[in-house]
Amino acid sequence: MKTRLQYFIPNIKGLVFAYVLLCALTVLFTRSFFWETLYEGRVPGTLSLIVFFTVPAALLVFLGIAVASLLADLAARRPGIKFRMRLIAYFAVIVVFAAAPLTIVTSISIGELVRFWHSFDANAARDASRAFAVESFSFHISRFENLLREIDLDAIAPLGDEGGPVEPARLPAGIAAVQDFVLDGGGWRDLAFAGDETGRLALPPSLTPGFPARELPRDAGFIRYVSMPSQGRVRLVSYGLGAEFDSGVAAIELQAERFDVVGVLRDNVRILEIFYYAVFFFPPLLMTIIIAISFTRRVATPIAELTEATRRVAEGDFSVQVFTRRGDELGLLVNSFNAMVQDLEKSRAALVKAEKISIWQNMAQQLAHEIKNPLTPIKLSAERVLRRWRNEPERLGEIVEDSMLAIVQETEGLSTLLNEFRTLARPMEPSVSRIKFGMAMPELISAYQSSHPQIVFDVTRAAEDIVIKIDKSRFHQIFTNLILNAIDAMDATGSIEIRTDIVTKKGLRFCRISVKDSGGGISRQDAALVFTPYFTTKESGTGLGLPIVERIVNDHGGSIWFNSDDGAGTVFFVDLPVEENGRE
Numbered sequence: 252m253k254t255r256l257q258y259f260i261p262n263i264k265g266l267v268f269a270y271v272l273l274c275a276l277t278v279l280f281t282r283s284f285f286w287e288t289l290y291e292g293r294v295p296g297t298l299s300l301i302v303f304f305t306v307p308a309a310l311l312v313f314l315g316i317a318v319a320s321l322l323a324d325l326a327a328r329r330p331g332i333k334f335r336m337r338l339i340a341y342f343a344v345i346v347v348f349a350a351a352p353l354t355i356v357t358s359i360s361i362g363e364l365v366r367f368w369h370s371f372d373a374n375a376a377r378d379a380s381r382a383f384a385v386e387s388f389s390f391h392i393s394r395f396e397n398l399l400r401e402i403d404l405d406a407i408a409p410l411g412d413e414g415g416p417v418e419p420a421r422l423p424a425g426i427a428a429v430q431d432f433v434l435d436g437g438g439w440r441d442l443a444f445a446g447d448e449t450g451r452l453a454l455p456p457s458l459t460p461g462f463p464a465r466e467l468p469r470d471a472g473f474i475r476y477v478s479m480p481s482q483g484r485v486r487l488v489s490y491g492l493g494a495e496f497d498s499g500v501a502a503i504e505l506q507a508e509r510f511d512v513v514g515v516l517r518d519n520v521r522i523l524e525i526f527y528y529a530v531f532f533f534p535p536l537l538m539t540i541i542i543a544i545s546f547t548r549r550v551a552t553p554i555a556e557l558t559e560a561t562r563r564v565a566e567g568d569f570s571v572q573v574f575t576r577r578g579d580e581l582g583l584l585v586n587s588f589n590a591m592v593q594d595l596e597k598s599r600a601a602l603v604k605a606e607k608i609s610i611w612q613n614m615a616q617q618l619a620h621e622i623k624n625p626l627t628p629i630k631l632s633a634e635r636v637l638r639r640w641r642n643e644p645e646r647l648g649e650i651v652e653d654s655m656l657a658i659v660q661e662t663e664g665l666s667t668l669l670n671e672f673r674t675l676a677r678p679m680e681p682s683v684s685r686i687k688f689g690m691a692m693p694e695l696i697s698a699y700q701s702s703h704p705q706i707v708f709d710v711t712r713a714a715e716d717i718v719i720k721i722d723k724s725r726f727h728q729i730f731t732n733l734i735l736n737a738i739d740a741m742d743a744t745g746s747i748e749i750r751t752d753i754v755t756k757k758g759l760r761f762c763r764i765s766v767k768d769s770g771g772g773i774s775r776q777d778a779a780l781v782f783t784p785y786f787t788t789k790e791s792g793t794g795l796g797l798p799i800v801e802r803i804v805n806d807h808g809g810s811i812w813f814n815s816d817d818g819a820g821t822v823f824f825v826d827l828p829v830e831e832n833g834r835e
């Protein structure tokens with residue numbers, strides 16, 4: 252019979268798959284995570300949370316299953332559980348020592364980063380940059396206005412009539428471009444242009460004299476001024492701000508937004524720190540603990556199996572075998588154990604065979620000796636009668652009766668001896684009957700109470716409602732022998748106490764019946780031979796009574812033993828199976 256304990260599911264391969272999945276999801280969603288966090292200043296959205304927390308949640312479920320299984324094994328006191336708990340404790344200590352420095356350094360770094368953020372005023376830098384941009388623009392507006400007052404727009408306009416050739420005019424310093432539009436057939440047409448080509452427009456930005464509102468990217472790098480020199484004509488004067496002005500203003504606004512993000516992160520940094528630990532640091536710790544529990548089960552299971560198998564071998568079960576697994580760290584030891592048990596089974600079989608031969612040889616010798624003893628007086632009595640018949644036939648009657656009585660007595664002894672030997676030697680079919688102890692035992696001891704008035708029988712501690720599974724005749728045979736042995740041990744004077752208890756052995760319930768006498772006890776030399784066939788300390792005993800009792804008890808699934816001290820009495824214990832509930 253082979254034994255095998257189940258491993259915890261999921262196994263190491265499943266955990267490795269979960270870890271690889273976590274790494275893949277991290278790579279795929281890390282950019283989204285940091286973009287939302289650093290550029291938008293907000294905690295990751297629902298999708299990111301679902302993706303990132305799926306694996307930790309699954310690992311928590313696996314950990315819960317593993318811990319529940321571990322606690323169940325601990326509550327059931329399964330073999331090897333103490334060894335497993337020590338291994339898990341060692342793993343936990345290693346994990347704590349490995350994770351503590353990283354956790355402390357990371358927490359301190361984040362704290363210092365937050366402290367650094369608090370050390371400078373991002374809002375002041377942002378406001379100063381914006382103020383500088385506004386002042387710069389105001390300066391250019393003022394300069395442009397001064398130029399417009401100082402120059403004659405008609406003089407600097409592109410020369411030429413509508414439809415004629417256009418000659419570029421020499422533009423004053425600060426004026427980037429001048430462009431004229433004319434109304435032609437219900438739409439505005441570019442009539443003339445002079446200056447920087449990047450300042451040319453397809454249509455007038457406004458039909459109202461003055462500074463039109465700036466629109467980007469149309470007016471990037473320029474400030475525009477619109478005038479109406481004549482009916483149906485628009486003149487656009489462009490002032491150059493420089494190619495980097497608007498891009499610089501955009502950069503200032505971008506950095507201002509970044510400063511706002513820094514402010515939001517500064518307020519949510521602890522939440523983000525918890526999120527970081529929960530998503531990127533906590534899952535490996537969970538996997539380490541789960542792997543530790545699974546690994547300890549993998550290591551401890553073969554040891555537990557070997558422990559259980561060793562216990563069963565010690566109890567005499569040599570059919571047990573332990574499964575070996577592919578890659579099992581203790582495979583060599585398990586194989587050696589299985590080979591050892593098989594060798595022990597073969598050796599035990601050979602030993603049992605030799606013991607049986609020896610026992611039967613001893614029994615044959617004892618039986619021959621026991622038969623030889625009564626044959627001598629039978630022979631002598633027969634020879635005495637034959638001799639008287641030959642020599643003095645007239646006096647034969649004087650010895651016939653005594654001689655015949657001696658022959659009959661010895662013959663009855665031989666018959667009794669042979670019957671008991673036949674009982675011991677032949678196969679015994681154990682019967683399964685229901686004997687109520689409260690009715691069988693009083694009936695059994697009543698005869699001895701009347702024939703031995705000097706013996707006190709104490710049955711006050713014997714339960715009357717216990718139901719025993721044994722044939723009534725076998726029950727009487729067991730306890731008749733034990734009571735007669737107790738009476739002989741006390742020389743028919745003393746006390747015999749009979750008591751019962753319900754005990755459980757290997758999940759089965761037994762009635763333990765004890766028969767205690769106040770006799771002289773059994774010496775240590777004789778104690779080892781009590782259940783040996785033909786051993787007896789009585790002059791008229793056959794030495795087969797207790798071996799037959801032991802045979803009956805064992806065949807009914809019970810056990811018998813005794814405790815005795817020389818001079819202090821003897822108590823025999825008999826365990827017999829009881830009904831399911833043990834009582835009626």
